[in-house]
Amino acid sequence: xxxxxxxxxxxxAITAVDGVSLAVPxxxxxxxxxGNGAGKTTTLRALSxxxxxxxxxxxxxxxxxxxxxPHEIVARGLGHVPEGRMIFANLTVDENxxxxxxxxxxxxxxxxxxxxxxxxxxxxxxxxRQSAGTLSGGEQQMLAIGRALMGGPKFLMLxxxxxxxxxxxxxxxxEQIVAINRSQGLTILLVEQNARLALEVSSYAYVLExxxxxxxxxxxxxxxxxxxxxxxxxx
Amino acid sequence: xxEFLQQLVNGLSLGAIYxxxxxxxxxxxxxxxxxxxxxSEVFMVGAMTGWAxxxxxxxxxxxxxxxxxxxxxxxxxxxxxxxERLVYRPLRGTATLNVLITAIGVSxxxxxxxxxxxxxxxxxxxxxxxxxxxxxxxGGVALSSNQLVVIVVAxxxxxxxxxxxxxxxxxMAMRAVALNPQAAQLVGVNINAVIALTFALxxxxxxxxxxxxxxxxxxxxxLMGVMPGLKAFVAAVLGGIGxxxxxxxxxxxxxxxxTFVGGSAWLSTYKDAIAFAVLILILLCRPTGxxxxxxxxxx
Numbered sequence: 313x314x315x316x317x318x319x320x321x322x323x324x325a326i327t328a329v330d331g332v333s334l335a336v337p338x339x340x341x342x343x344x345x346x347g348n349g350a351g352k353t354t355t356l357r358a359l360s361x362x363x364x365x366x367x368x369x370x371x372x373x374x375x376x377x378x379x380x381x382p383h384e385i386v387a388r389g390l391g392h393v394p395e396g397r398m399i400f401a402n403l404t405v406d407e408n409x410x411x412x413x414x415x416x417x418x419x420x421x422x423x424x425x426x427x428x429x430x431x432x433x434x435x436x437x438x439x440x441r442q443s444a445g446t447l448s449g450g451e452q453q454m455l456a457i458g459r460a461l462m463g464g465p466k467f468l469m470l471x472x473x474x475x476x477x478x479x480x481x482x483x484x485x486x487e488q489i490v491a492i493n494r495s496q497g498l499t500i501l502l503v504e505q506n507a508r509l510a511l512e513v514s515s516y517a518y519v520l521e522x523x524x525x526x527x528x529x530x531x532x533x534x535x536x537x538x539x540x541x542x543x544x545x546x547x
Numbered sequence: 548x549x550e551f552l553q554q555l556v557n558g559l560s561l562g563a564i565y566x567x568x569x570x571x572x573x574x575x576x577x578x579x580x581x582x583x584x585x586x587s588e589v590f591m592v593g594a595m596t597g598w599a600x601x602x603x604x605x606x607x608x609x610x611x612x613x614x615x616x617x618x619x620x621x622x623x624x625x626x627x628x629x630x631e632r633l634v635y636r637p638l639r640g641t642a643t644l645n646v647l648i649t650a651i652g653v654s655x656x657x658x659x660x661x662x663x664x665x666x667x668x669x670x671x672x673x674x675x676x677x678x679x680x681x682x683x684x685x686g687g688v689a690l691s692s693n694q695l696v697v698i699v700v701a702x703x704x705x706x707x708x709x710x711x712x713x714x715x716x717x718x719m720a721m722r723a724v725a726l727n728p729q730a731a732q733l734v735g736v737n738i739n740a741v742i743a744l745t746f747a748l749x750x751x752x753x754x755x756x757x758x759x760x761x762x763x764x765x766x767x768x769x770l771m772g773v774m775p776g777l778k779a780f781v782a783a784v785l786g787g788i789g790x791x792x793x794x795x796x797x798x799x800x801x802x803x804x805x806t807f808v809g810g811s812a813w814l815s816t817y818k819d820a821i822a823f824a825v826l827i828l829i830l831l832c833r834p835t836g837x838x839x840x841x842x843x844x845x846x
Binding site: 361415 | 716719720722723726727729730731732733734735736737738739
C-alpha cells in the first residue's frame with residue numbers, strides 16, 4: 313500500500329533521514345522503531361508532506377506522494393497522528409473532532425465515523441463539551457487518534473502514541489490501535505520508542521538508527537534477535 | 548450631557564473605522580504571527596480607489612456610494628492577496644523580524660508609488676461626496692448621514708466577518724490555522740489558500756475603512772494611512788492581538804477615547820499621544836490585551 317524508496321530528508325546541513333526504504337502492505341501494522349533522534353518523526357513528517365524530501369520516493373496506492381502538499385496527501389487517505397498530539401487546545405473535544413472531518417463533506421459519514429470513534433474511546437463522548445487543553449495526556453492522545461480517524465483515512469501513521477503516558481493507559485491505547493486495524497481494516501505505520509510494545513502489536517518491523525534502516529524483519533523474529541534485545545529491549 | 552453624547556457619537560464613528568482596520572492586523576497576526584505594517588497602505592489604497600471611482604459616478608446617490616465601497620474592497624482584497632503571494636509567502640518560515648522589516652518596506656514602497664505624479668502625486672485631493680448627505684439633530688446631538696453610514700457599514704461588515712469565521716468552512720480553517728498550522732494541515736486544510744483568503748478578507752475590510760474614513764475626513768493623499776494605520780494597530784493590541792472581537796472592541800475604545808481627549812479644552816493637542824500612551828500602558832500592564840489570551844500548551 314505504501315512503498316518508500318531511498319527517502320532522504322534533511323534540515324539545513326543535517327541529513328536526518330538518509331536513504332530509508334520500507335514497505336507497508338495493506339491491512340498490516342508495521343512499526344518503525346529506534347532511539348531518540350533516529351529520524352522516525354522526520355520520516356513520518358516527510359510522508360505527510362510537512363517536510364519536503366530531498367530525494368527518493370514514496371508511493372501510496374501506486375501514486376507518488378513526494379512533492380504533494382499536506383492537504384493533498386490527507387485527501388488521498390493518509391492520516392497522521394503527530395508527535396506531541398497537536399490537538400487544538402482552545403477548541404472543545406467536539407470541535408476538534410469536527411475539524412478532523414474537515415475534508416469529509418458527507419454529514420451522514422461524519423456522524424457514523426463519530427460513533428465509531430466513541431465506540432473506541434468512550435471517554436471522548438463524556439468530555440465532548442470540554443476544552444481539549446484541559447484533557448489528561450491519555451485523553452489527548454485518544455482525541456488525536458479520534459481526530460485523525462474522523463477524516464476517514466485508509467492508512468494511519470501514529471507517532472509515539474505511548475509518549476508520556478502512564479503504563480496502564482499505554483496498554484489501553486495500544487489495544488484500541490490493534491482494534492482499529494482489525495475491525496476497520498486500517499493499515500497502520502507505527503513509530504515507537506517503546507520497542508517491546510511495538511513489536512508485540514506489529515507484524516513487521518524496521519529499526520532506524522541515525523537516519524538509516526539497520527535491521528528489518530517480521531516482528532516475531534526481531535523480538536528474539538540478540539542485537540535488538542541488548543539495544544532496545546533492555547537485555 | 549449633550550456634549551457628552553455628541554462626542555460619544557463622533558468617537559464611535561471614528562472607532563468603527565479603527566475597528567475595521569484593526570481586524571485586518573489581528574486576522575493576519577492570527578494565522579501568520581506577524582504584524583503586517585503594509586496594512587495602513589492597503590487602507591490608503593482603499594481610499595484612493597474610492598476617490599478614483601467616485602469621481603466617475605454621479606454624486607450623492609446610495610448606489611454610487613455602494614459601488615465605491617465595493618470597488619475599494621475588491622481592489623484591496625486583490626492587493627492584499629498579491630502582497631502576500633509575492634512578498635510574504637516566499638519569506639514564510641524565515642525569522643519573524645525579516646518579515647516585519649519587509650512589511651515596512653512594502654508600506655514605504657506603496658507610499659512612494661502613490662506619491663509619483665503619474666500615479667497620484669503628493670497633493671491632497673478632495674474626496675467626492677459619493678453618498679447622499681443629510682444632517683440630523685437627535686435631541687441636540689448632531690449626526691451626519693456619513694457618520695451613520697460609517698457606523699452601519701462597519702457594524703454589518705463586522706457581523707459578516709463573525710459569521711464567516713464561526714459559520715463557514717473557511718472560518719473553521721482559519722481558526723485551525725491560527726491555533727496550530729501543522730495540525731490544520733494534517734486535517735486537510737490548504738494552508739496557502741487559507742492565508743491568501745485571510746489577507747483578502749482583512750484587506751477588503753481596510754479598503755472599506757479607507758472609503759469610510761475619507762467620507763468623514765474628506766481628503767485623500769498617499770500618507771493618509773500612516774496615522775489611522777498605527778492607531779488601528781494600537782487598537783488591535785489593546786483588544787488582544789489575534790482576537791477578532793478584541794480588535795473590534797479595541798477600535799471602538801480607542802476612537803472614543805481619542806475623540807473625548809480631542810474635544811477637551813486643555814488636552815486636545817495630545818490626542819495622538821494618548822493612543823500611543825495607551826499602547827505603552829497595555830504592554831506594561833496587560834500584554835495580552837483586553838480579550839487576548841495565552842494559549843495553554845500541554846505536552
